[in-house]
Amino acid sequence: MTLLDVENLWVKFPSRHGVFDAVRGVSFTLGKERLGIVGESGSGKSLTGRAILKLIRPPGIMTADRISLEGDDLMPKSERDMQAVRGQRISMVMQDPKFSLNPVMTIGEQIMEAYQLHNAVGKKAAFAKAVEMLEAVSIRDAPRVMRAYPHEMSGGMGQRIMIAMMLIPNPQILIADEPTSALDVSVQRQVLDIMDNLVKERGMGLIFISHDLNLVADFCDRVLIMYAGRIVEVCDADKLREAKHPYTQGLLNSLPRLDEPCARLQVLKRDPAWSEAPSVSGRI
Amino acid sequence: MSMISVENLDVWFGRGRDRVDAVKGASFAVKRGESFGLVGESGSGKSTILRAIMGLAPDWSGQITVDGKAISGRREKGFYKQVQMVFQDPYASLHPRHSVDQVLGETLLLHGFTDIDDRVVKLLDDVGLGGKFRFRYPHQLSGGQRQRVAIARALAAEPEILLLDEPTSALDVSVQAEILNLLADLRVEHGLTYVMVSHDLSVVGHMCDQLAVMKDGEIVEIMAVDALRAMKAVHPYSQHLLEASV
Amino acid sequence: MSETQNLRAWLLTDTPTSRRHAKYAAAYQGWLSFRSNTMAMIGLWILIFLVFVAVAAPLLAPHDPFEQTLSNRLQGLNSDGHILGTDSLGRDILSRLIYGSRITLFIVGLVALIAPITGLLVGTVAGYVGGWTDTVLMRITDIFLAFPRLVLALAFVAALGAGIENAVLAISLTAWPPYARMARAETLTIRSSDYISAIQLQGAGPMRIITKHIWPLCISSLIVRVTLDMAGIILAAAGLGFLGLGAQPPSPEWGAMISEGRRFILDSWWVATVPGLAIFTVSLAFNLLGDGLRDVLDPKDAEK
Numbered sequence: 008m009t010l011l012d013v014e015n016l017w018v019k020f021p022s023r024h025g026v027f028d029a030v031r032g033v034s035f036t037l038g039k040e041r042l043g044i045v046g047e048s049g050s051g052k053s054l055t056g057r058a059i060l061k062l063i064r065p066p067g068i069m070t071a072d073r074i075s076l077e078g079d080d081l082m083p084k085s086e087r088d089m090q091a092v093r094g095q096r097i098s099m100v101m102q103d104p105k106f107s108l109n110p111v112m113t114i115g116e117q118i119m120e121a122y123q124l125h126n127a128v129g130k131k132a133a134f135a136k137a138v139e140m141l142e143a144v145s146i147r148d149a150p151r152v153m154r155a156y157p158h159e160m161s162g163g164m165g166q167r168i169m170i171a172m173m174l175i176p177n178p179q180i181l182i183a184d185e186p187t188s189a190l191d192v193s194v195q196r197q198v199l200d201i202m203d204n205l206v207k208e209r210g211m212g213l214i215f216i217s218h219d220l221n222l223v224a225d226f227c228d229r230v231l232i233m234y235a236g237r238i239v240e241v242c243d244a245d246k247l248r249e250a251k252h253p254y255t256q257g258l259l260n261s262l263p264r265l266d267e268p269c270a271r272l273q274v275l276k277r278d279p280a281w282s283e284a285p286s287v288s289g290r291i
Numbered sequence: 292m293s294m295i296s297v298e299n300l301d302v303w304f305g306r307g308r309d310r311v312d313a314v315k316g317a318s319f320a321v322k323r324g325e326s327f328g329l330v331g332e333s334g335s336g337k338s339t340i341l342r343a344i345m346g347l348a349p350d351w352s353g354q355i356t357v358d359g360k361a362i363s364g365r366r367e368k369g370f371y372k373q374v375q376m377v378f379q380d381p382y383a384s385l386h387p388r389h390s391v392d393q394v395l396g397e398t399l400l401l402h403g404f405t406d407i408d409d410r411v412v413k414l415l416d417d418v419g420l421g422g423k424f425r426f427r428y429p430h431q432l433s434g435g436q437r438q439r440v441a442i443a444r445a446l447a448a449e450p451e452i453l454l455l456d457e458p459t460s461a462l463d464v465s466v467q468a469e470i471l472n473l474l475a476d477l478r479v480e481h482g483l484t485y486v487m488v489s490h491d492l493s494v495v496g497h498m499c500d501q502l503a504v505m506k507d508g509e510i511v512e513i514m515a516v517d518a519l520r521a522m523k524a525v526h527p528y529s530q531h532l533l534e535a536s537v
Numbered sequence: 538m539s540e541t542q543n544l545r546a547w548l549l550t551d552t553p554t555s556r557r558h559a560k561y562a563a564a565y566q567g568w569l570s571f572r573s574n575t576m577a578m579i580g581l582w583i584l585i586f587l588v589f590v591a592v593a594a595p596l597l598a599p600h601d602p603f604e605q606t607l608s609n610r611l612q613g614l615n616s617d618g619h620i621l622g623t624d625s626l627g628r629d630i631l632s633r634l635i636y637g638s639r640i641t642l643f644i645v646g647l648v649a650l651i652a653p654i655t656g657l658l659v660g661t662v663a664g665y666v667g668g669w670t671d672t673v674l675m676r677i678t679d680i681f682l683a684f685p686r687l688v689l690a691l692a693f694v695a696a697l698g699a700g701i702e703n704a705v706l707a708i709s710l711t712a713w714p715p716y717a718r719m720a721r722a723e724t725l726t727i728r729s730s731d732y733i734s735a736i737q738l739q740g741a742g743p744m745r746i747i748t749k750h751i752w753p754l755c756i757s758s759l760i761v762r763v764t765l766d767m768a769g770i771i772l773a774a775a776g777l778g779f780l781g782l783g784a785q786p787p788s789p790e791w792g793a794m795i796s797e798g799r800r801f802i803l804d805s806w807w808v809a810t811v812p813g814l815a816i817f818t819v820s821l822a823f824n825l826l827g828d829g830l831r832d833v834l835d836p837k838d839a840e841k
Contacts, residue, residue: 023569047463048434162333191332191490192535218463261468263497265520265537271472272497275465347734368740376738384731388753390559397749401739423552426559431551444735 010179010212011037011059011097012290015072018054018063018236029054029067031236035289037180041206041213042289043227043244045220047258051236052216056182059214060097061089077179095125098173100166102185107169108157115153118172125176140171144201163194167201174205181206182214187222199226220247220258231289232258235282241289254281292359294484295344295374295452296320300353302336302343313339313348315508321501323451326478326485328495328516330532331505337488338379339508341454344486345376357452372402375445379457381437385429391415391440392425398447414443417480419473435466442473446481453478455487459494471498492536496520504529567833577829583822591638600629602636602789611805622807625797630811633789637812640790641819644705644774645767651709653759656716661747661755663717664724675721681714687776694782701790704783708773712766719762720755727751757834764827768820775816791816 018030030051035042046052054063061081063069074081076096081089093099101107109117118137119130128136134153141149144167157165166186173181183202187195203226206213217223223230224247232240232255240252250256257275302314314336321327329337342348344355346366355362357374378384385394395411404410415421418439429437438458445453458474459467471494478485489495495502496519504512504526512526522537524530549566553559571577590597599618606627614622621630663674681689693707727733728751736750775792777783779799784790786797791812798809 047465193332193531196535220464258464261465263468263471263493265493265496268497268520271475272468274468274472345734345738347737371738371740376735378731378735380731384735386732386736386750386754389750390556392556392559397736397741398739401736401741426553426556427551428559428563441735444739448739 009036009038009291010077012073012075013059013071014074014290015070016055016058016074017070018051018058019068019070021066021068029236030058030069032286033233033236033238033289034286035231035238035241036291037212037214038291039210039212040229041203041215041227041244043223043230044214044216044233045218045223045230046233047218049235050233052218052233053184055233056099056184056214056216059182060093060099061086062093094121094173094178095176096178097180097182098176098178099182099184100169100173100186103162103189108165110157112156113153114155114157114160114168115150118153118168118175121172122175136175140175141168143174143205144168144171145197146171161194162190163198166190166198170198170202170205174209177209178211180212180214182216184216185218186215188217188219195222220255220262224248229289237282237284237286238289239281239284239287241287252281253278292323293320293356294323294325294358295486296354296356297340297344298354298356300340300343300351300355302339302348302351304348304350306350313508314343314351316353317503317505317508317510319503319510319513321484321486323484324478324482325501326487326499328499328502329486329488329505330490330492330495330502332490332532334507335505336508337505338456341376341456341486341488344454345374346370371450372448373450374452374454375448375450376454376456377438377441377445377458380461381434381441382429382461384441385437387429390426390428391420391432394440394444395447398444402448404447410447414447417446417477418443419469433466434462435469438462438466438470439473442470442477446477449481451482452484452486455485457489458487460490467494474498492519492533504532571829571833574829574832576825577832580822580825580827580829583818584826587638587819587822588642590635591642594635594639598629598632598635600632602628602632603787604628611801611808613805614807621811622805624794624808625801628787630794630808633794634791634812634815637789637791637794637815640701640784640788641771641774644701644708645770647705648709648712648770648774649763649767651705652712653716653763655709655713656718657720657752657755657759659713660717660720660722661724661751664721665728665743665747665751671721674717678714678717681711682718684711686711687773690773690777691780691782694777699782699785701784701788704774704777707777708770711773712770715766716759716762720759723755723758724751727754758831761827761831761834764823764830767823767827771816771820771823 014034016030016033017028020027020029033055044052044055057063058069059074061069071082076092081092084092115137118140119133122133122136137153138149141152146152146164146167160168187198190198215223215227224244227244230242230244230247231238232252234254240250240255242250248259250259257273260273261275263272298318300314300317301312303310303312305311317340319327329340331337339348343351357370362370392411395414396407399407399410411425412422415425420436420439424432424436432440455474459470462470475498477483487495487498496516499516501513501515502519503510506528512524512529514524518524522533524533548562550562553562609623609627610625612619612623616622619629619631621634624630659674659678663671689711690707693710694703697703697706733746733750736746774783775795778790778792779796781796784793786793794812795809802809
């Protein structure tokens with residue numbers, strides 16, 4: 008079943024030197040799956056994620072033939088209607104939890120507020136729900152964590168709390184923008200496992216934006232590879248290592264590997280044709 | 292004899308009740324021309340060791356020896372001609388109002404060179420940038436180009452030892468490959484000794500001959516890279532780190 | 538035509554070929570982004586006009602600003618040859634306004650030189666050196682900050698004697714502490730940045746680091762702050778003039794003019810209102826300019 012259908016998405020930034028196209032005609036669909044979007048900085052992957060929620064700030068301009076969420080087109084919706092979509096139906100987890108949590112409120116207050124915003128319940132019920140949510144993201148001793156302030160949390164804890172908060176309204180789609188890049192490798196695993204379990208249990212769609220090819224190959228079902236604002240290749244995650252496009256291959260080969268030592272790393276040679284060719288469709 | 296050695300190094304911040312011990316009893320030695328890696332997760336104290344060697348962390352005890360000379364207190368000028376450092380974030384390590392020419396020119400002037408113009412051109416060639424980048428400002432450069440400028444600045448004094456603090460962690464993988472290749476070439480050309488800090492085992496595995504694994508300010512294991520590649524870590528924490536990175 | 542286009546391309550290049558070229562190109566690009574801010578341009582034009590008026594005062598003024606004609610006192614707007622009327626001594630208000638712009642510029646210029654430079658010196662040294670130096674310098678700053686500004690200026694003028702130079706001195710003495718605090722705060726963040734560590738590793742001493750690396754970054758935000766404060770400085774000068782402690786009669790200082798006109802505010806409103814409007818316009822112009830400069834100069838926004 009298709010949850011999200013994006014067709015011909017463009018994001019443009021007018022500047023003194025003309026209009027800069029940051030995302031150029033991207034189309035893809037998302038079912039109940041884990042869809043990875045990979046690319047280097049400036050490839051437009053994060054903007055694609057933001058554009059789905061219509062979070063492009065002026066002077067940026069976004070256009071699309073269609074962004075439909077379960078058949079409901081988001082493009083004509085007003086800013087007010089979009090606020091009902093953001094958080095409720097599509098949630099987003101950002102890279103650094105420190106910037107996403109309010110530093111002067113305890114974690115418990117923030118989670119309960121988020122829950123009460125979406126559900127007309129009393130304080131007690133909200134508290135019980137918040138504890139339940141924190142336990143769902145494998146936080147032991149949830150009541151103590153609820154009394155803590157964001158700065159008392161480690162990066163991994165903060166990111167789990169963010170995920171818990173994002174999942175409270177039971178959204179159909181979770182967009183995770185580099186959710187683990189600020190975390191240490193050992194914590195990365197835990198956070199990914201938690202996210203994976205939740206997505207599976209609830210039958211959600213996940214858009215996982217990352218620069219890390221290996222991580223995406225392990226974690227996702229399907230991968231879109233973006234370069235210079237367009238999708239250059241779409242493939243199944245387990246077949247990422249056999250990717251055809253020279254850009255994808257170049258990226259994979261430029262990674263140092265422990266099991267295959269070499270004197271020099273391969274350097275990616277960029278072909279201007281890659282950025283001029285039309286975007287590959289990621290629709291099924 | 293070792294080019295740089297650290298013995299029983301403690302580094303701490305603050306005093307009294309607020310004292311935080313960032314590095315506890317670290318010891319290692321690096322031979323001339325060798326490349327040594329320090330690996331660990333954030334907060335393990337790996338960067339602090341480099342900062343202590345350079346004199347950027349004021350409170351430390353233990354012994355740091357560079358080329359047979361023990362260093363203590365204020366670093367002399369000659370020290371900075373021998374040891375230089377490249378910082379992690381190329382976006383933060385260049386003065387936002389100084390052009391590449393100013394950055395390199397001032398560094399050369401401070402080290403007492405007189406043929407500054409020729410040397411600036413040579414340095415830019417060495418790091419693969421070339422003359423057309425000479426008068427640009429940092430905001431006109433990409434991350435990889437900035438890091439090349441930072442490397443050029445570190446090389447200006449013609450040091451023998453380069454301390455590299457996560458030199459590629461802020462860069463894309465394709466740019467990382469270019470910078471790592473550049474660093475490998477420079478090491479051969481100039482006969483440099485490297486001490487490289489990284490959280491990425493595969494980067495250290497590629498660049499270094501020996502490495503130390505750090506956890507909570509302590510070195511838990513020192514091993515050769517071949518042992519790392521063969522997944523033969525002894526300490527359970529290093530094993531755990533290895534498993535997580537493959 | 539093609540020559541101007543060539544010049545433009547030369548200035549907009551990404552690959553400057555010499556030190557001078559790089560400087561010009563950076564300045565031109567700053568000017569372009571400043572120019573796109575309409576409000577700031579309006580502010581700039583008003584100030585250019587003010588400078589022009591001050592320079593060309595003898596040519597522009599229709600009458601002698603000091604010539605008294607008691608028979609002709611308190612004439613209304615646009616009455617035989619006096620476009621803005623006359624004051625209580627029958628002096629032409631327009632001419633006095635035009636000559637008064639010289640005094641205003643003099644005050645603004647001197648204060649803008651003394652206060653920020655003192656503040657910059659104190660703040661950066663305190664911030665960079667730290668320790669006891671910092672404590673001592675900042676406590677002195679706090680003492681100055683603790684007094685209400687106008688009261689402190691009043692005390693200084695009372696001690697030094699009334700007069701325009703002493704007013705400038707008094708205003709500067711009360712104006713520098715905020716700059717010192719600001720420069721110190723910025724120095725603290727700059728001091729711990731990697732590019733300062735990097736230059737320390739080249740063996741640079743504190744003098745070089747403060748003057749060549751910290752000042753250029755502090756100065757831009759100071760300039761912005763000064764232009765934003767300029768309005769307050771003009772008003773403080775006017776306030777001192779109003780209280781009779783600034784410019785002395787018959788000097789046509791704008792604040793003193795309001796003070797004189799105050800007595801007739803009900804019957805002859807223009808005598809106080811016209812210089813009031815002049816102060817308002819110039820203050821507004823400085824504020825607009827400051828806002829525009831912030832967009833161009835503030836290094837935190839410059840990279841976006």
